[in-house]
Amino acid sequence: MGTxxxxxxxxxxxxxDAAGVAARIEHVSKSFATPAGQQLVLDDITLDVRQGEFxxxxxASGCGKSTLLNLVAGLDRPSAGAIAxxxxxxxxxxxxxxxxxxxxxxxxxLALKLRGLPKAERRPRTExxxxxxxxxxxxxxxxxxxxxxxxQRVALARALxxxxxxxxxxxxxxxxxxxxxxxxxxxxxRIWRETGVSVLFVTHNVREAVRLAQRVxxxxxxxxxxxxxxxxDIEQPRRIEDAAVAELSVEITEExxxxxxxxxxx
Amino acid sequence: xxxxxxxxxxPREGQERDTHDLAGLEAGxxxxxxxxTGRPPLRETLVQKVLPPVTAVVxxxxxxxxxxxxxxxxxxxxxxxxxxxxxxxxxxxxGTLLEYIWTSVSRGMFGFLMALAIGTPLGLIVARIKFxxxxxxxxxxxxxxxxxxxxxxxxVIWLGLNDKMMYAVILLGAVPSIANGLVSGxxxxxxxxxxxGRTLGATGLRGTWHIVMPxxxxxxxxxxxxxxAFSWRSLMAAEIIAQSPDLGMGLGQLLEAGRTNSSxxxxxxxxxxxxxxxxxxxxxxFSPLERWVLRSRGLLVKS
Numbered sequence: 001m002g003t004x005x006x007x008x009x010x011x012x013x014x015x016x017d018a019a020g021v022a023a024r025i026e027h028v029s030k031s032f033a034t035p036a037g038q039q040l041v042l043d044d045i046t047l048d049v050r051q052g053e054f055x056x057x058x059x060a061s062g063c064g065k066s067t068l069l070n071l072v073a074g075l076d077r078p079s080a081g082a083i084a085x086x087x088x089x090x091x092x093x094x095x096x097x098x099x100x101x102x103x104x105x106x107x108x109x110l111a112l113k114l115r116g117l118p119k120a121e122r123r124p125r126t127e128x129x130x131x132x133x134x135x136x137x138x139x140x141x142x143x144x145x146x147x148x149x150x151x152q153r154v155a156l157a158r159a160l161x162x163x164x165x166x167x168x169x170x171x172x173x174x175x176x177x178x179x180x181x182x183x184x185x186x187x188x189x190r191i192w193r194e195t196g197v198s199v200l201f202v203t204h205n206v207r208e209a210v211r212l213a214q215r216v217x218x219x220x221x222x223x224x225x226x227x228x229x230x231x232x233d234i235e236q237p238r239r240i241e242d243a244a245v246a247e248l249s250v251e252i253t254e255e256x257x258x259x260x261x262x263x264x265x266x
Numbered sequence: 267x268x269x270x271x272x273x274x275x276x277p278r279e280g281q282e283r284d285t286h287d288l289a290g291l292e293a294g295x296x297x298x299x300x301x302x303t304g305r306p307p308l309r310e311t312l313v314q315k316v317l318p319p320v321t322a323v324v325x326x327x328x329x330x331x332x333x334x335x336x337x338x339x340x341x342x343x344x345x346x347x348x349x350x351x352x353x354x355x356x357x358x359x360x361g362t363l364l365e366y367i368w369t370s371v372s373r374g375m376f377g378f379l380m381a382l383a384i385g386t387p388l389g390l391i392v393a394r395i396k397f398x399x400x401x402x403x404x405x406x407x408x409x410x411x412x413x414x415x416x417x418x419x420x421x422v423i424w425l426g427l428n429d430k431m432m433y434a435v436i437l438l439g440a441v442p443s444i445a446n447g448l449v450s451g452x453x454x455x456x457x458x459x460x461x462x463g464r465t466l467g468a469t470g471l472r473g474t475w476h477i478v479m480p481x482x483x484x485x486x487x488x489x490x491x492x493x494x495a496f497s498w499r500s501l502m503a504a505e506i507i508a509q510s511p512d513l514g515m516g517l518g519q520l521l522e523a524g525r526t527n528s529s530x531x532x533x534x535x536x537x538x539x540x541x542x543x544x545x546x547x548x549x550x551x552f553s554p555l556e557r558w559v560l561r562s563r564g565l566l567v568k569s
Binding site for chain 2: 073075088089090091093095097099100101102110111114115134142143144145146147148149150158162179180183186187190
């Protein structure tokens with residue numbers, strides 16, 4: 001699979017060696033035109049996601065987490081800097097974004113079809129993916145017949161159907177209740193280990209970030225900059241209520257609060 | 267159930283819950299959270315959906331009969347219900363009843379299908395190409411408010427008194443409705459679906475086919491429904507105005523013939539048939555289609 005380069009229009013072309021790297025974000029800035037003039041949302045972000053790595057992006061509102069994810073997904077272009085990914089990444093949203101005119105299984109099959117998998121292989125692969133997210137027998141279910149947690153699992157299966165090296169997740173569990181979210185954390189950890197996919201996971205939930213990630217990246221707000229980075233050495237599998245998870249969460253929360261407090265001082 | 271189940275050892279601290287445990291937990295959550303939906307029983311449907319309109323029709327007939335009995339107006343202005351029924355029976359026995367209906371319905375349906383074939387690509391182009399939208403979008407929605415009977419005189423002059431003129435009037439009436447329905451359907455597609463489609467690789471024509479069209483289907487169907495109503499109305503206007511032996515006897519011609527014969531019961535017969543056909547096509551074709559689409563997407567909320 002070739003390397004996809006998303007570059008700012010004005011930046012000089014340069015190749016990125018993506019060996020061992022699922023996504024390389026280099027000096028990326030993004031600004032949007034507003035009535036008050038150009039507003040800088042992301043400022044000189046540099047970040048690598050290694051093959052098979054699980055990285056969470058953490059930040060308060062206005063840190064441009066989702067903007068960064070859109071850039072990596074290729075849905076938008078950076079104003080400066082370059083982003084290189086190994087193939088087209090898969091993207092999961094906070095809303096399940098499943099197509100209501102298709103059944104759960106057909107949603108997954110559409111992703112397989114769009115990536116060019118031959119027709120005969122689609123159905124068996126779909127069943128495999130449904131089994132992976134523990135939804136055997138849900139093939140013919142309509143989206144509205146599924147619970148919130150089941151919908152997100154179908155959305156995860158659909159994202160995995162793209163067979164991307166990199167899975168981008170934009171607060172995918174934020175709208176779920178606590179028990180369901182906890183279960184989905186376990187599932188995501190298991191699936192990540194089983195598939196070896198690299199994950200870039202955006203959240204504003206510190207515990208969630210520590211529970212899931214090998215590396216937590218804290219972004220400052222307005223504009224978004226990499227403020228701090230932690231390597232999470234806690235042994236997998238983890239639980240969200242583990243003491244080690246709580247301890248690191250306290251430290252990160254302090255840092256996050258500090259970042260937020262700066263915006264109240266003028 | 268499950269009385270012989272052996273107790274599994276509790277997972278140790280810091281250890282992942284064993285996979286069987288997680289699977290069971292998840293199955294429980296799924297079962298608790300899943301909404302049960304089913305279709306209402308037939309009896310309920312009859313009482314809630316069939317009874318009210320039947321009652322309304324019976325009520326209208328009763329009021330009508332009473333008005334005739336108390337002689338609110340001259341007999342030639344208001345025929346009795348049974349006189350109109352007599353008219354139906356005569357037409358049926360002469361074998362002309364179905365002929366009237368078929369002449370008009372076949373014309374209306376053929377015209378509608380042509381309007382569908384033209385309105386669909388037109389709507390898609392207007393919805394997706396900004397320049398075209400700015401150029402003809404306003405004209406298209408303006409045309410919807412133009413009564414299609416206004417097209418009858420120019421159509422007669424251009425095309426003469428023939429079937430072509432009828433179809434021209436139907437097209438001018440129905441194409442804007444169908445195209446506009448599709449445009450508003452496309453406009454209402456949630457941006458999230460478009461983003462999700464793009465990340466899955468559905469761009470350009472593939473995006474239109476796999477994402478935009480199915481997502482716009484409810485709006486499109488509403489446009490089709492309105493398009494049929496406009497087709498039928500346009501056709502009736504054309505049939506009433508355009509009288510010619512070549513055109514055969516449609517419902518519009520029947521209505522006009524009733525007027526020239528000063529036969530109020532024939533006029534009533536024609537009006538009733540026009541109304542019934544319009545409602546029947548909607549009930550038989552469009553409503554089930556619309557309900558099926560909405561139901562399969564979970565958009566049909568039971569009140």
